[in-house]
Amino acid sequence: MAEEIIHSDQSGEVTMRVWRGDEDGGEFVEYVMPAQEGEVVLDVIHRVQASEAPDLACRWNCKAGKCGSCSAEINGRPSLLCMTRMDTLPFGETVTVAPMRAFPIIRDLVTDVSYNYEVAKRIPPLSPRDKTQDEVDAGGYRMAQIDVERSQEFRKCIECFLCQDVCHVVRDHEENKTAYAGPRFFIRSAELEMHPLDTNDRRQLLQEEQGLGKCNITKCCTEVCPEHIKITDNAIIPLKERVVDAKYDPVAWLGRKIRDRTKRTAAEAAAEAPSSGPAAVLPPGGVVAIPQPEGNGTGIPVYTAAPAAAVDVPPADDDGS
Amino acid sequence: MTEYESHDFDVIIIGAGGAGLRAAVEAQAMGLRTAVVCKSLLGKAHTVMAEGGIAAAMGNVYPEDNWKVHFRDTMRGGKLLNNWRMAQLHAQEAPERVRELEAWGALFDRTEDGLILQRDFGGHRYARLAHVGDRTGLELIRTMQQKAVADGLEVFMELKVLRLLHDVDGTVSGLVGYWRPTGGFVVLKAKSVVLATGSVGKSWMYTSNSWESTGDGHAMALWAGADLIDMECVQFHPTGMVWPLSVRGILVTEGVRGDGGVLRNSDGERFMFDYVPDMFRDETADSEDEADKWYDDHTAGRRPPELLPRDEVARSINSEVKAGRGSPHGGVFLDIATRRTAEDIRRRLPSMYHQFKELAGVDITAEAMEVGPTCHYIMGGVRVDADTTAATVPGLFAAGEVAGGMHGANRLGGNSLSDLLVFGRRAGIGAAEFAEGRQGEISLDEGQIQEVIDAAVAPFEREGGENPYDVHQSLQETMQSLVGIIRNGSELEDALVKIEELEDRAANISLAGGTKYNPGWNLTTDLPAMLTVSKCTAMGALNRKESRGGQTRDDYPMADPEMGKVNFVERISDPSAAARGVGGTPSVRSITSQPEPVPVLPDELRALLEEAL
Numbered sequence: 001m002a003e004e005i006i007h008s009d010q011s012g013e014v015t016m017r018v019w020r021g022d023e024d025g026g027e028f029v030e031y032v033m034p035a036q037e038g039e040v041v042l043d044v045i046h047r048v049q050a051s052e053a054p055d056l057a058c059r060w061n062c063k064a065g066k067c068g069s070c071s072a073e074i075n076g077r078p079s080l081l082c083m084t085r086m087d088t089l090p091f092g093e094t095v096t097v098a099p100m101r102a103f104p105i106i107r108d109l110v111t112d113v114s115y116n117y118e119v120a121k122r123i124p125p126l127s128p129r130d131k132t133q134d135e136v137d138a139g140g141y142r143m144a145q146i147d148v149e150r151s152q153e154f155r156k157c158i159e160c161f162l163c164q165d166v167c168h169v170v171r172d173h174e175e176n177k178t179a180y181a182g183p184r185f186f187i188r189s190a191e192l193e194m195h196p197l198d199t200n201d202r203r204q205l206l207q208e209e210q211g212l213g214k215c216n217i218t219k220c221c222t223e224v225c226p227e228h229i230k231i232t233d234n235a236i237i238p239l240k241e242r243v244v245d246a247k248y249d250p251v252a253w254l255g256r257k258i259r260d261r262t263k264r265t266a267a268e269a270a271a272e273a274p275s276s277g278p279a280a281v282l283p284p285g286g287v288v289a290i291p292q293p294e295g296n297g298t299g300i301p302v303y304t305a306a307p308a309a310a311v312d313v314p315p316a317d318d319d320g321s
Numbered sequence: 322m323t324e325y326e327s328h329d330f331d332v333i334i335i336g337a338g339g340a341g342l343r344a345a346v347e348a349q350a351m352g353l354r355t356a357v358v359c360k361s362l363l364g365k366a367h368t369v370m371a372e373g374g375i376a377a378a379m380g381n382v383y384p385e386d387n388w389k390v391h392f393r394d395t396m397r398g399g400k401l402l403n404n405w406r407m408a409q410l411h412a413q414e415a416p417e418r419v420r421e422l423e424a425w426g427a428l429f430d431r432t433e434d435g436l437i438l439q440r441d442f443g444g445h446r447y448a449r450l451a452h453v454g455d456r457t458g459l460e461l462i463r464t465m466q467q468k469a470v471a472d473g474l475e476v477f478m479e480l481k482v483l484r485l486l487h488d489v490d491g492t493v494s495g496l497v498g499y500w501r502p503t504g505g506f507v508v509l510k511a512k513s514v515v516l517a518t519g520s521v522g523k524s525w526m527y528t529s530n531s532w533e534s535t536g537d538g539h540a541m542a543l544w545a546g547a548d549l550i551d552m553e554c555v556q557f558h559p560t561g562m563v564w565p566l567s568v569r570g571i572l573v574t575e576g577v578r579g580d581g582g583v584l585r586n587s588d589g590e591r592f593m594f595d596y597v598p599d600m601f602r603d604e605t606a607d608s609e610d611e612a613d614k615w616y617d618d619h620t621a622g623r624r625p626p627e628l629l630p631r632d633e634v635a636r637s638i639n640s641e642v643k644a645g646r647g648s649p650h651g652g653v654f655l656d657i658a659t660r661r662t663a664e665d666i667r668r669r670l671p672s673m674y675h676q677f678k679e680l681a682g683v684d685i686t687a688e689a690m691e692v693g694p695t696c697h698y699i700m701g702g703v704r705v706d707a708d709t710t711a712a713t714v715p716g717l718f719a720a721g722e723v724a725g726g727m728h729g730a731n732r733l734g735g736n737s738l739s740d741l742l743v744f745g746r747r748a749g750i751g752a753a754e755f756a757e758g759r760q761g762e763i764s765l766d767e768g769q770i771q772e773v774i775d776a777a778v779a780p781f782e783r784e785g786g787e788n789p790y791d792v793h794q795s796l797q798e799t800m801q802s803l804v805g806i807i808r809n810g811s812e813l814e815d816a817l818v819k820i821e822e823l824e825d826r827a828a829n830i831s832l833a834g835g836t837k838y839n840p841g842w843n844l845t846t847d848l849p850a851m852l853t854v855s856k857c858t859a860m861g862a863l864n865r866k867e868s869r870g871g872q873t874r875d876d877y878p879m880a881d882p883e884m885g886k887v888n889f890v891e892r893i894s895d896p897s898a899a900a901r902g903v904g905g906t907p908s909v910r911s912i913t914s915q916p917e918p919v920p921v922l923p924d925e926l927r928a929l930l931e932e933a934l
């Protein structure tokens with residue numbers, strides 16, 4: 001039986017200032033749209049596409065905060081377009097939408113996030129311990145809920161890369177990208193380090209190749225994470241502690257392990273990471289020079305990191321687990 | 322002539338959801354040169370949105386559970402239209418596939434004694450869904466993604482496949498597509514191709530599906546000469562969000578009901594007690610008291626009617642709303658707030674809690690949610706051989722939501738994620754073995770490649786034509802209002818006419834702005850598939866003159882035993898000779914639909930269905 005299609009009431013207008021352009025440069029363009037109740041920023045972008053700018057580039061998939069595709073900077077703050085309600089933004093003011101700043105522009109709101117996929121390839125994968133006889137009989141590993149919860153927190157990550165975008169180590173220093181994994185991948189390492197089944201030891205790798213020491217615990221990453229993962233407190237600080245243990249006191253590190261298990265050396269762990277062939281094939285020309293939309297006179301508000309507290313080693317009383 | 326880049330593989334998998342990644346890992350492990358292609362970035366496929374869990378009869382919570390009970394539940398839920406062999410393999414192999422995920426890093430919620438915890442879902446006799454809170458799909462896809470990366474699999478991200486290519490002898494031998502970031506064209510040659518392209522929901526207005534669910538794989542298979550079955554069987558999930566309008570259709574997991582949530586109408590009544598069909602009467606509670614006992618102990622009472630299969634619940638909600646007992650925005654109330662503690666709700670259903678809080682301003686620990694049916698899943702799809710997943714044209718395989726048969730007329734919750742793993746793996750093996758056995762050089766038809774490319778860029782040469790977003794919206798309105806949850810003959814006939822008109826409009830789209838990351842163009846290239854799939858659904862729905870599972874006709878409200886013996890099969894008998902529709906694809910006018918017998922269930926399995934297990 002014919003279903004009724006519901007159309008929403010309209011009340012007032014919203015003005016969107018959206019960055020349009022590509023690697024060669026661009027500018028903010030204003031679009032005025034009728035306001036609609038309950039909308040998120042992505043809804044308005046979609047209405048701009050459907051009416052005035054069919055070619056306005058923007059990534060999205062789920063429109064429910066689950067896939068991490070629609071990352072951008074709204075009024076200068078790294079955010080998900082699909083989870084930012086229009087009615088949470090200052091009423092009556094123009095809404096500025098710009099691409100993530102830390103990654104090269106492809107077009108409009110779409111950036112080249114391949115850096116993240118490259119880092120992912122360099123993390124040694126899970127190397128699970130053998131099953132005990134009891135587990136073979138029971139048909140699966142035994143792990144306590146409390147032990148899996150630590151890593152489960154990090155596995156909530158939707159790979160929106162907003163934390164990578166906001167982290168000043170790469171946001172302001174393109175050259176650091178070759179030797180810095182970034183907060184998303186620090187939590188990946190933390191997840192594996194705390195995984196009840198894992199036997200790899202990634203500490204040396206973290207320090208020497210993934211730049212863990214460059215993080216100075218500003219906590220900006222935690223602040224923007226849409227999954228509310230406590231990136232700094234629960235992952236980075238404990239990792240820093242473990243790395244310190246690795247350098248100075250392997251015995252202390254051993255004592256901190258969740259389960260008794262054999263850890264390999266960093267060199268062995270690194271050798272297990274796939275090194276051959278790209279796991280992600282990039283489109284030709286997909287990697288382009290890093291644009292600076294905020295620096296070219298367009299007046300985009302810049303998200304400023306909280307003043308960096310120069311902490312290199314976490315407080316010793318934090319037990320890291 | 323347009324330039325394109327080309328690559329050569331043994332096996333190509335189109336789709337990086339659960340099914341595609343599982344297939345790729347298997348084919349690669351067999352030593353074949355394997356690549357995966359996907360329209361979005363890796364890790365973003367629709368599978369990421371799955372919430373409730375993966376169904377597998379592991380027996381961790383109820384040791385009584387086993388594959389036979391799971392098989393029986395699946396067949397009964399599917400109203401016996403299922404390909405029985407798929408349902409059998411699925412029930413038998415799902416537990417092993419879940420354990421394998423765990424060895425690859427997945428961290429499921431645990432039972433008291435440390436095994437994988439399993440939760441209740443509609444239509445499953447025992448608590449059977451392995452899960453991680455309400456973000457199981459994320460766990461599945463991330464585990465598979467990390468496994469794929471660890472294995473060094475090649476992934477072509479943001480590459481939209483337009484068409485399958487075949488060799489002179491008709492064997493599927495590759496594909497042509499374009500990079501979304503650059504607009505550059507690509508040809509991939511392969512000895513076999515696996516379709517794992519997921520769903521079709523974006524042809525409807527209110528859907529739980531992501532933008533990628535445009536039925537590309539369904540359509541590409543049909544255009545390559547393969548059969549589709551059961552396309553009329555579309556699942557409307559009973560509980561989608563209804564307000565605000567901007568989130569209408571977004572899913573509210575069945576886990577809410579599995580964990581104790583109940584449905585109420587505007588009078589506050591648990592109306593599902595009034596809608597228990599005969600087939601499920603013996604196993605369903607007849608009082609609130611009995612139903613409430615069941616949650617803690619499944620032997621103390623029979624199941625609550627809120628956990629009937631999805632088609633039953635969706636239709637009941639529809640009837641309540643029609644009878645004027647709906648919620649303010651045209652749904653009904655889903656109440657967990659009065660049934661579980663706030664802490665329990667936040668722990669068991671964290672993403673539902675956030676979703677309502679952030680998108681609707683509703684605190685589900687304190688108030689009821691407003692919910693209504695949303696287009697969610699297509700049971701129909703590419704007709705495949707159960708054991709190998711081979712489609713009906715050589716060289717082509719299909720797994721996951723794009724394949725048909727496994728779920729019959731209605732899918733049980735949780736049976737999709739397990740389907741992805743079981744048949745994803747089988748597709749990997751099937752395609753790898755086919756590739757290994759394939760002799761001789763592959764030669765692609767240059768004319769066919771150029772035809773596809775020319776058709777794809779044609780809208781840029783047109784001026785003053787249609788806007789693709791308008792055409793898409795008209796299609797969504799047509800499907801929503803005429804091919805929705807309750808159908809009838811005259812509306813379906815109207816729909817068929819409208820879809821043909823829309824094909825003409827789509828053929829007249831004009832575009833500007835170039836091919837580089839241009840969403841208007843991307844949508845334009847998705848439209849031929851959406852139109853094709855919509856036509857198949859409407860044709861099947863018109864032909865199936867009965868109500869069964871995901872097909873409900875108000876002019877034929879009962880199930881007809883004779884119709885239960887056939888699948889409706891859509892095909893294009895000679896795709897190369899067919900009239901051209903949009904983007905150089907065979908016209909929707911060339912699709913036919915006819916009944917063919919459902920595979921006959923062997924006696925020993927039939928006995929399982931009748932046994933009171």
Ligand SMILES: Cc1cc2nc3c(=O)[nH]c(=O)nc-3n(C[C@H](O)[C@H](O)[C@H](O)COP(=O)(O)OP(=O)(O)OC[C@H]3O[C@@H](n4cnc5c(N)ncnc54)[C@H](O)[C@@H]3O)c2cc1C
Pocket residue numbers: 335336337338339340341358359360361366367368369370371372373374375376457458480481482483498517518519520529530531533537538572697698720721722723734735736737738739741
């Ligand atoms: C909100 C929600 C919750 C759900 N919850 C559950 C649940 O709890 N349990 C359960 O069992 N099921 C659930 N389902 C159903 C289940 O998630 C899907 O059926 C399943 O994920 C489909 O997986 P797939 O691998 O077949 O395809 P998808 O995950 O949809 O992946 C399709 C892939 O194909 C690619 N693709 C498509 N077309 C092209 C093209 N033309 N070119 C290149 N690539 C292409 C896409 O990019 C994507 O990578 C849920 C569904 C939704 C929407």
Ligand code: SF4
Pocket residue numbers: 166167168169182183214215216217218219220221222232236
């Ligand atoms: S705490 Fe600051 S420096 Fe460290 S990863 Fe997070 S954003 Fe970067």
Ligand code: SF4
Pocket residue numbers: 068156157158159160161162163164183184187221224225226227228229231
């Ligand atoms: S940790 Fe949070 S901010 Fe970073 S990628 Fe994951 S979800 Fe996004």
Ligand code: FES
Pocket residue numbers: 059060061062063064065066067068069070071080081082083
């Ligand atoms: S579209 Fe998926 S997170 Fe926004």
